[in-house]
Amino acid sequence: MKHSAILLVACPDRKGEVASIADFVYRHNGNILHADEHADEESGLFLMRVEFDPKDFALDLADFGKHFAPVAENFQMKWRLAQSSQRPRMIIFVSKYDHCLIDLLYRHQSGELACDIPLIISNHPDNQPLADFYKIPYAVVAITKDNKNQAEERIQALITEHTADVIVLARYMQILSNNFVNRYPQRIINIHHSFLPAFVGARPYHQAFERGVKLIGATSHYVTEVLDDGPIIEQDVVRVSHRDTVEDLIRRGRDLEKVVLSRAVRLHIESRVLVYGNKTVVF
């Protein structure tokens, strides 16, 4: 993969943002590899993602902010600069179901996911061998009704110790406290095994079976305080029929969950997802 720098911008929509940003990159000898933007009419918000080749860039990227400040201030931009050379750190949470975990680990190893995985956290020891095979540290933090707070503190300490840019809940079957969730806004990615907003909550495949739907889905979203309600990053569905038992739905859903979660993770890692309101722009 080529080295690239990615500028993410959000600001009130008015004339001249594209020109100002493009001009800034060009003036400092950056080559725009790809640019995409979106103006949300309802909120009057302008969102942009500019990927440029920093090879001949005249500025030290560490000083980018200092030089970009006048443009940013002029347009009241909130912005962030990502660099493909700085791989984000992703901590994976998992319980017993291993299909999403194995999928993420394989994609990581094969180079599809350009991130580092400093740690896997689980409330069960079951997936330790898998972590060992891929040589990723694996910490077990058992959770009971009585130790919930301490467990979260322990998890919190582990995250602080290993540092994480993003937390991925790969079928982690514990509900995180609001306190925890609020520490990582737009940085916790979950996979829910239904086509949200249908079948919120527990046992969505059973709910789908009961309702007799002809398609089942999976949804990857950022975690917010409201259960299964955060901004959706990616969704997909697969056709089912009356022949499919609940067990068939679960089996077929696993394939959906894997690809939907891994797509969402990849989009996040490549800085392609911008949140506005309770929605996402996926560039």
Place this chain on the structure above:
Amino acid sequence: MKHSAILLVACPDRKGEVASIADFVYRHNGNILHADEHADEESGLFLMRVEFDPKDFALDLADFGKHFAPVAENFQMKWRLAQSSQRPRMIIFVSKYDHCLIDLLYRHQSGELACDIPLIISNHPDNQPLADFYKIPYAVVAITKDNKNQAEERIQALITEHTADVIVLARYMQILSNNFVNRYPQRIINIHHSFLPAFVGARPYHQAFERGVKLIGATSHYVTEVLDDGPIIEQDVVRVSHRDTVEDLIRRGRDLEKVVLSRAVRLHIESRVLVYGNKTVVF
């Protein structure tokens, strides 16, 4: 299309139903063209659809019931015999949106839908020219807040006069009374413009836009007393993105609505849908 007879059966699941039915058809010199069945474990129900060639059938199909009675009684079967030569009569309800109506009329004319359409009923005169083009009678029954009951009586009279085996709500924007609905159990087909059970009720595209989903859907179902809750016959989805405005969702959804409704109507007309509980088997 070849002439065929279709036997639909529902009964408690026990050994020997398939053999008994197949034997009955064979004994009377019928050639089974296609057979499909489903045993629902939860309810212990057995459902079967047998399509056979009645050309050399030894019985007059009008007397089928008399001869089939011993088999039916032995297995406590509920059954129904359809014949492809007896085209079902379909009355279409429509309001102003014409995309589903035009789609159904075109498919009917081209031979895709093997039914007769004795009448279109609408609460608006707008689609009269379309009905005229396809030479289908078109009755306007205007509905106001004050005449709702009389309007339904008028509609009811029209249906009785023209006789209908199935009623298709092709984006008919009036809610039918329970009284009306209960007169036509499993015989009223609706198209709802969302992936049910997500976005029940009014303005589902607006709801989908608000929620920021990455796929929109359409659902065709039998109408029951509970709004948008009847047995689902067919569903499909299409991918959307942040670029799609509500207007785009509406436009793209039209294509979904058309194909989902027409598939459901075709399945129903070909006697491929069996309802059990609040679900369907689609053979």
Place this chain on the structure above:
Amino acid sequence: MKHSAILLVACPDRKGEVASIADFVYRHNGNILHADEHADEESGLFLMRVEFDPKDFALDLADFGKHFAPVAENFQMKWRLAQSSQRPRMIIFVSKYDHCLIDLLYRHQSGELACDIPLIISNHPDNQPLADFYKIPYAVVAITKDNKNQAEERIQALITEHTADVIVLARYMQILSNNFVNRYPQRIINIHHSFLPAFVGARPYHQAFERGVKLIGATSHYVTEVLDDGPIIEQDVVRVSHRDTVEDLIRRGRDLEKVVLSRAVRLHIESRVLVYGNKTVVF
């Protein structure tokens, strides 16, 4: 639909194109509504589509070229300016099959296709009533083995008389001469009823049936001298099974052909398709 101006650009890829174009629009008080671009590594080509709001634009769009010339020359740009207020003129060619024609006419009438349709040309009179219903002139140019050249001359005269920006072959079952094709480069859109490059040529559904494929497709492409080989604009597929006869494939394929062709036509009309080599960029 809002009024907008669309600038399409193709040039050798080098630094500064985005900045120069964005700056040009901004400097003349245009508001960029949407911009998209693509750099093709293999050919070193840069392609861009910029949609801007011309409401407060400081230049008369008729003089756009004069003012844009320095930018264009600097980057060796080939460019074109489209305006949503200038609806392209589309002439539809059709034979007997009417499903694509009716679909295009309906979408045109409902406002989905922002173009004018000055004429339908057919080698058969069959679709005259449909054209009449939608109030579009319909010219029959019968084609026999012996009058092929004269027929094309007659067609050519009709096109000249009515003027066409784009010609759509809506299941037109005659092969156009190279001479004809070369007069309208990237301006003739065809629908082929297979997933190209599989099943080139005649009777693709029969070929698909013979091969036992599990999906059938449709492909819309620009017509070039080589049969079924032009740049692909849009494709889609649908799942089939051993139960589907050739007639079923044809029936199910019709739905594919309609949506694939209409999507391609819409993309073309909105100036979203750029051809490079034998491929398309679809913005």
Place this chain on the structure above:
Amino acid sequence: MKHSAILLVACPDRKGEVASIADFVYRHNGNILHADEHADEESGLFLMRVEFDPKDFALDLADFGKHFAPVAENFQMKWRLAQSSQRPRMIIFVSKYDHCLIDLLYRHQSGELACDIPLIISNHPDNQPLADFYKIPYAVVAITKDNKNQAEERIQALITEHTADVIVLARYMQILSNNFVNRYPQRIINIHHSFLPAFVGARPYHQAFERGVKLIGATSHYVTEVLDDGPIIEQDVVRVSHRDTVEDLIRRGRDLEKVVLSRAVRLHIESRVLVYGNKTVVF
């Protein structure tokens, strides 16, 4: 999974096959769990799959053939009886690409694939650690231009030693000799990384990129003497765009290859695939 017996039948199509088979099962106290059949009009062939519960079956399944012979002879049936309790033995061939292998091994371990895997054969040692993790024996048979015949003999000996009901080529990059292929008719399953019959042969993703298709595909088929031409079991596609480089196509294709191959393998293992001519019926 419940224990079941599966009877597969192929015979000339005439009246009474369904009745005779259903009656045979019923007479011996078998409970039909599922039956499906297909009559191919062109070839006049009748194909059937009957799954029944052998729990109370009056015959020893080892003697099934002796008792079924009169029915079979009467209808000139070719038939086969499979039992879910007799897990088929699957040998996997692989080269360096590991994505299909890891997918099959994971599904096998998780219980999705009800088969035994006595051996993995590879022309490279690379995937030994993966085989070790899943505790499957792994044999390396290196292949050079000069040892091709001996290598195949060695492979043949390994297969004989371990016995295989089915051989799966999980991106095995060697072409098998006709001699080898003919020893295992309808028992070698390959995954080809294109939507066959498009892009036969080498480097199909490069071919797809060159042609500018808007969808890429994968096809799983039985291997015959003609390259990439055997009966197709399963196919699927995914949407791509001009943004996708060849590397993107390869990456996205991997996901397709995995699911298409594993679906085909599962269908084969469950005795759901019947070959007739160069096509398959998938029950």
